Amino acid sequence: MSKPVLQLDDLMVRFPGSPPAVDGLSLGLAPGEVLSLVGESGSGKSTTLHAIAGLLPRDAVATGDLRLDGRPGNLLATNADRRGIAGREIGMIFQNPGASLNPVLTIGSQLDEIVTAHRELRRDAARAVTEELIDAVGLPRMGPQAKDWARAFPHQLSGGQKQRIAIAAALVGNPRILLADEPTTALDATVQAQILDLILQLVDERGIAVMFVTHDLGVAAAVGDRMIVLKDGRLVEEGAARTLVRNPGAEYTRELVSASLPFTRDFSVVRKRDGVSVGAGALKLSNVHRRFAARGGGRVQALGGVTLTLSPGEIVGLIGESGSGKTTLGRIAVGLERADSGSLTLDGRAFQPAAERSLVQMVFQDPLACFNPRQSIARALTHPLRCLRGMGGKSAKQQISALMEGVGLDPRLGKRMPHQLSGGQLQRAAIARALAAQPHFLVCDEAVASLDVSIRAQVLDLLEDLRKRQGLGLLFISHDLGVVQQIADRTIVMRNGIEVESGPTASILSAPREAYTQQLLASVPSGLHPWRESRAGSVLA
Amino acid sequence: MIAALREFRGAGGVLGGLVLLVIALIAAAASWIAPGDPLNMVARPLTQPFADPRYLLGTDQLGRNVLAGLVHGARVSMSVGAAAAAAAICVGILVGTMAGFSGRRIDNGLMRITEAFQTVPTFLLALALVSVLGASALNVVVAIGISSWPPTARLVRAEVLRLKGADYVDAARLAGRGSLAIAFMEVLPGALQPVVALIGVTVGEAILVESALAFLGLSDPNLVSWGGMIANGRALLRTAPYLVVLPGLAIAIAVLCVTLAGDGLANRLGIVGRR
Numbered sequence: 001m002s003k004p005v006l007q008l009d010d011l012m013v014r015f016p017g018s019p020p021a022v023d024g025l026s027l028g029l030a031p032g033e034v035l036s037l038v039g040e041s042g043s044g045k046s047t048t049l050h051a052i053a054g055l056l057p058r059d060a061v062a063t064g065d066l067r068l069d070g071r072p073g074n075l076l077a078t079n080a081d082r083r084g085i086a087g088r089e090i091g092m093i094f095q096n097p098g099a100s101l102n103p104v105l106t107i108g109s110q111l112d113e114i115v116t117a118h119r120e121l122r123r124d125a126a127r128a129v130t131e132e133l134i135d136a137v138g139l140p141r142m143g144p145q146a147k148d149w150a151r152a153f154p155h156q157l158s159g160g161q162k163q164r165i166a167i168a169a170a171l172v173g174n175p176r177i178l179l180a181d182e183p184t185t186a187l188d189a190t191v192q193a194q195i196l197d198l199i200l201q202l203v204d205e206r207g208i209a210v211m212f213v214t215h216d217l218g219v220a221a222a223v224g225d226r227m228i229v230l231k232d233g234r235l236v237e238e239g240a241a242r243t244l245v246r247n248p249g250a251e252y253t254r255e256l257v258s259a260s261l262p263f264t265r266d267f268s269v270v271r272k273r274d275g276v277s278v279g280a281g282a283l284k285l286s287n288v289h290r291r292f293a294a295r296g297g298g299r300v301q302a303l304g305g306v307t308l309t310l311s312p313g314e315i316v317g318l319i320g321e322s323g324s325g326k327t328t329l330g331r332i333a334v335g336l337e338r339a340d341s342g343s344l345t346l347d348g349r350a351f352q353p354a355a356e357r358s359l360v361q362m363v364f365q366d367p368l369a370c371f372n373p374r375q376s377i378a379r380a381l382t383h384p385l386r387c388l389r390g391m392g393g394k395s396a397k398q399q400i401s402a403l404m405e406g407v408g409l410d411p412r413l414g415k416r417m418p419h420q421l422s423g424g425q426l427q428r429a430a431i432a433r434a435l436a437a438q439p440h441f442l443v444c445d446e447a448v449a450s451l452d453v454s455i456r457a458q459v460l461d462l463l464e465d466l467r468k469r470q471g472l473g474l475l476f477i478s479h480d481l482g483v484v485q486q487i488a489d490r491t492i493v494m495r496n497g498i499e500v501e502s503g504p505t506a507s508i509l510s511a512p513r514e515a516y517t518q519q520l521l522a523s524v525p526s527g528l529h530p531w532r533e534s535r536a537g538s539v540l541a
Numbered sequence: 542m543i544a545a546l547r548e549f550r551g552a553g554g555v556l557g558g559l560v561l562l563v564i565a566l567i568a569a570a571a572s573w574i575a576p577g578d579p580l581n582m583v584a585r586p587l588t589q590p591f592a593d594p595r596y597l598l599g600t601d602q603l604g605r606n607v608l609a610g611l612v613h614g615a616r617v618s619m620s621v622g623a624a625a626a627a628a629a630i631c632v633g634i635l636v637g638t639m640a641g642f643s644g645r646r647i648d649n650g651l652m653r654i655t656e657a658f659q660t661v662p663t664f665l666l667a668l669a670l671v672s673v674l675g676a677s678a679l680n681v682v683v684a685i686g687i688s689s690w691p692p693t694a695r696l697v698r699a700e701v702l703r704l705k706g707a708d709y710v711d712a713a714r715l716a717g718r719g720s721l722a723i724a725f726m727e728v729l730p731g732a733l734q735p736v737v738a739l740i741g742v743t744v745g746e747a748i749l750v751e752s753a754l755a756f757l758g759l760s761d762p763n764l765v766s767w768g769g770m771i772a773n774g775r776a777l778l779r780t781a782p783y784l785v786v787l788p789g790l791a792i793a794i795a796v797l798c799v800t801l802a803g804d805g806l807a808n809r810l811g812i813v814g815r816r
Contacts, residue, residue, distance in 0.1 A: 336711050357717045370708035374730050380712075387717030433716065 003069060004028035005176050005209050006052070011064035011076070013047050013056065013233075021047045021060075023233040029177065032207040034200070036224030036241055038217055038256070040452035041423070044233035045213045049179045052211070053092050054082050069176075087118055091170030095182040097162040100169075101154040107134070107165055108150025111172070118173040133168040138198055159322075160191035167198065178202070178210045184219065188321040189479060193523035196223050215452065217260040218482070218524070221245040229253050259453040263482040263509075263524045279312035279471050281347035283333065283360065283441050288342035290328055290497075302328040304497040305342070308475075312440055315467060315474040317488030317505060319481060319520070325497035326477045330443040333475060334362045358388045361434035365446035367426035371418035377429050378414030384436040403432040407462060424455030431462065441473040442466075448483060460487055481524050485509050493517050554805015557798040564795055568615040575609035579765045583609075590783050601784050602777060607770075611791055614767040617760075618795065621681055622748035628686030629743055630736065633693025634729070640694065641701025641732075642724040652698070659691045667750050671759045678761045681754055685747050693739055700732035737810055741803010745796040752792050767792050 006029040013022040022044040029035050037045040051062045054075075066075040068089055073080060086092075094100065102110055108130055115126040115133075131150055135141060139149045139161060154162060163183060170178060180199065184192040200223060202208050214220050220227055224241035229252065237250040248254040285308045294300040303325045310316050310333075318326045331337035333344075335353025344351045346359065353360050364370040371380055381400045385391040391399060401411040407428040418426060427447065434442055444463065448456040464487065466472050478484050484491055485505060492502040493516070501514045512518050567574065577583075582604040583596070590599040590607070598607040640651035658666070670684035704710065705728055713727045754760050755768030767788040774784025 334715060336714065357715060362711075362715055364708045364712065366708060370712045372709045372713070372727055372731075380716075383713060383716035383718055387719075430712075433712070437716070 003030075005031045005069045007065075007067045008048075008052065009065040011048065011051060011062065011066070013044070013051050014061045015057075016059050019233075021233050022051065025064075025230070025233070025235055027228060027235075027238075029209045029211060031176065031209050032203055034203055034210045034212055034223050034225045036220035036227040037211060037213045037230060038215065038220045038227060039230035040215060040256075040454065042232070043230040045230050046181050047233075048230075049092070049181050049211060049213055051076070053086055053090055053179055055086075055092075087114075087175070088173035089175055090177045090179060091173065091175035092179040093163065093166045093170050093181070093183045095185050097159070097166035097183075098154060100166060101162060103154050106151050106153055107157070111150070111165070111169060114169055114172045129172075130168075133171055134165070136171070137164040137168045138194070139164055158191070159187050160195060163187065163195050164198065167195075167202075171202070176207075176209060178208050180210060180212045182214055183212075185214070185216070189481070189520060190321065190523040192219070199223065217245060217256055217453070218262040229256065256453060259457040261453075261457075261480075261482040261486050263480075263485055263521070278314050279473075281440070282309050282311040283351070283473065284309045284345045285329070285333060285339075286343045286345070288329065288332060288339045288344075290325075290332065290337065290340050301497050303332075303339070306494070306497070306499055308333075308492065310441055310473045310475055312473045313467060313471045314490065315464075315476055315488050317484035317491040318475060318477045318494065319479065319484055319491060320494035320500075321479065321520075323496070324494040326494050327445055328497075329494070330362070330445050330475060330477050333441070334360045334443050336362070358384075358437040359439055360441045360443065361437050361439040362443045362445065363427070363430050363434050363447040365449055367423055367430050367450070368418060370430055371426065373418055376415055376417055377421065380418075381414070381429070381433050381436055384433060388437045399436070403436055404429070406435065407432045408458075422455075423451055424458065427451060427455075427459055428462065431459075431466075435466070435470075439472070441475065443475045443477070445477045446479070447476075449478065449480065456483070463487065481509065481521065493520065551805070551808065553801045554808060557801025558805060560794065561798040561802050564615055564798065565619060567612055568619045571612045571616045575606065575612045577609070579609035579613040580605060580763075587777075587781055589781075590787075598787060599781075599783060601770075601773060602781070607784065607787060610765045610770050611767070611787060614765045614770060614788065615791065615795070617678070617764045617766045618748055618751060618768075618792070621678060621685075621751045621760075621766075622744055622799075624682045625685035625689070625747040625751065626740070626744040628682060629690040629747070630693050630740065632686060632690040634697050634733075634736065636690065637694040637697025638701055638724050638729050638732070641698040642705055642720070642728060648698075651694075655691045655694050658688070661688075663688045663746070664750055664753060667754060668757070668759065671754055676759050676761060678764060681751060681760055684754075685750050689743060689746060689750070693736060693743065696735055696739060697729075697732055700735060701728050704728050704731050734810060738803070738807035741800045741806070744803070745799040748792065748796055748799065 008028070009026045011022050011025045012020055014020050025044070025048060027035070037048065039045045047056070050056050052066060056062055062076055064076050068075065068085070071089070075082060075085065101107070108127065111130040111133065112123060112126040115121060115129045116123055119126070119129060121129065127150070131141065134149045141148065157165065178199070184195050187195060196219070199210060203210055212220065212223055221241045226239065227241040227244050228238045229236040229244070229250070231252055237244060237248070237253045244253065245257055248257050285306065287305045287307055288303050289305055290303040291299045291301050306325070306329055308316070308329065318329065320326045328337060332339050333353065335357070344353065371377070378400055381403060382396055385396045385399055400414060404411045404414060409425060409428050409432065413421060413425065421429065448459050451459060460483065463474060467474060476484065476488055488505045490503065491505040491508045493500040493508065493514070495516055500516050501508060501512065508517065509521065512521060583606050584593065584600045584604050586600060586602050586604040588596055588600040591597065592599065596606050596608065598611065600606055636651055636655065640648045666688035667684040670687060671680055674680040674684065710723060710727055713723050718727070751760065752766065752768030755766035756772045758769070758772060760766050760769060770788040771785050774781065778785055
């Protein structure tokens with residue numbers, strides 16, 4: 001390895017009143033190298049990045065030895081001279097690019113400000129640099145998608161475009177190092193692929209070294225040259241990224257890999273399931289339309305005539321990018337949203353979900369947001385029992401215990417408030433609450449998207465188990481093809497409010513007929529495929 | 542400098558709270574501290590303060606004990622102020638929750654009514670109501686309550702609008718809870734925190750309006766009130782300024798302390814001022 005551009009030794013970060021967030025981590029970063037930091041929540045991966053960038057909160061204590069090539073001294077020492085580090089030596093991009101943009105200023109004026117600060121240019125000279133940077137991150141002023149991006153406001157940009165602007169802002173000071181904290185987690189698969197492409201392009205063209213923090217093993221292996229696996233603030237394993245994923249050494253890495261469910265076209269490696277017994281009494285949504293009022297008066301179409309059948313005992317995967325209408329469809333199925341036209345039937349008869357709440361229930365994406373922060377878990381579970389099943393007092397109490405045990409939760413946790421439970425425990429509680437109504441169907445809207453992979457595996461097992469034991473029909477809405485491939489019997493692909501194609505999961509995801517589905521599959525970063533080599537020539541046109 | 546100011550903000554809340562507590566205790570113990578009717582003539586008119594140890598703060602032009610007036614006036618000002626503010630906040634919460642949670646039509650209707658109330662200055666509305674209803678303590682409470690609920694209603698409505706899209710509201714709906722239960726038991730508790738920040742201001746304003754009404758002679762004639770005492774002493778401003786200054790100070794201190802205590806409470810609960 002050539003002389004490292006960044007060398008970090010024995011980093012310790014402590015927050016008051018808790019065990020060390022990072023505990024004795026050492027790592028080096030070579031010029032032009034992409035280093036992936038992988039781990040579950042609480043593993044200290046983001047904290048490490050913040051310590052390097054000098055962005056830790058004031059009450060955190062960081063010790064260790066951080067050296068940048070060509071700069072004297074330990075940058076973690078107290079009174080270290082950090083001037084000219086953030087922004088010039090080190091650029092940083094975050095998960096939510098919109099949060100760092102001021103909504104009332106144009107993109108150009110915000111970048112101008114950074115340019116004047118870092119390049120010591122006058123304001124009128126800065127605009128040329130700004131436009132050059134915007135062009136460099138793949139938002140050209142010329143060509144088919146040309147637009148005067150500098151004069152656009154943040155709300156006029158999509159998530160991917162905002163992330164490009166954030167990258168442009170990080171590039172202003174010509175940094176040698178780019179710290180990326182989950183930069184693609186909030187983006188759709190196809191957009192994620194484009195942003196990853198852009199980052200790798202910067203690495204190849206400018207020789208920038210990248211530290212890439214992610215919880216997604218597939219992404220980490222796809223972009224990383226080397227990979228470091230973290231757990232509870234300690235280094236578990238380090239090695240060449242793709243080798244590590246294929247042949248994990250440490251037990252923990254092996255667990256992560258097996259739980260990470262990367263999407264693969266080779267369906268022979270997908271876990272085989274027992275024969276699915278589909279029951280009678282299907283829920284059918286026919287030709288459903290829904291429009292919403294759009295910003296500035298007009299109407300935007302969320303659903304343009306979708307038909308969906310869900311039988312008891314069946315798991316149907318619903319995939320598509322954000323804005324494809326999949327969430328709206330799910331909300332119509334549970335009666336949280338009404339359809340403008342179209343019909344809902346259950347077992348052949350007309351069905352109004354809002355009038356028969358108990359039949360179709362829902363599990364939400366963010367388990368913390370779907371519990372009232374002021375009510376205990378047990379209290380949240382009493383509502384469906386009392387309102388939908390008329391139970392009260394002792395029988396309700398017993399039923400709550402039974403429900404919690406049914407999803408693998410200790411009934412004593414019922415006394416806790418939502419913020420006192422972990423994400424996995426909360427999502428189990430949310431499933432218990434949905435089951436309290438004794439539904440025939442469950443709509444899972446990105447129900448595992450916010451969970452760590454090991455917990456995700458447990459929740460997926462729980463859902464499959466419920467299907468098997470209780471004959472529940474599941475509508476599984478997700479953007480994660482690897483998960484859908486694993487759990488769904490049938491899959492429906494949606495785009496712009498209409499169905500693109502549907503059929504058995506294996507045939508849709510291994511031999512898609514439609515171009516859009518093929519594009520969707522192609523954009524999934526798969527650690528098993530040599531992403532970087534295969535894409536070297538396909539850098540943004 | 543800024544740190545010192547911040548320190549003072551915390552101290553101000555505690556100080557305001559303590560003084561407010563003292564005022565409340567004095568008001569509660571009024572008949573014990575100054576027995577008898579404070580409207581009775583007890584001594585030579587216009588005794589200067591500190592001239593006679595039995596009438597520490599002197600007497601007015603009719604020979605009524607000023608200290609007794611202040612002590613009993615505290616009872617009236619504080620209780621009328623608190624009751625009126627409580628009424629205003631209750632009405633505000635009710636209207637705000639209904640407007641925020643119901644559909645657009647009810648929301649529009651309620652908000653137009655709120656605006657109608659807001660276009661009339663609080664004091665003029667209270668004045669008009671008391672003139673129509675008659676000058677009794679209860680009517681003053683009603684009048685102030687009716688004229689000062691709109692800010693609370695607007696605040697609660699905004700909070701309810703923010704919270705009603707939350708996932709847990711959808712979850713409650715799926716659990717079969719009725720609209721009223723969701724509005725008042727799921728959404729409202731979360732919307733109440735910022736209302737705490739308004740309590741101090743609302744109570745302070747209620748005390749001021751009550752004093753102003755009393756100054757104009759529109760409060761219960763059988764009760765002493767700080768505003769009434771000022772009106773009484775106004776004619777003798779040159780010869781006996783203490784008759785105006787003392788109740789004026791009482792009003793100023795009470796309102797300041799209520800506001801400080803309200804701010805302190807809001808700060809303590811982390812609603813405002815956490816940056």
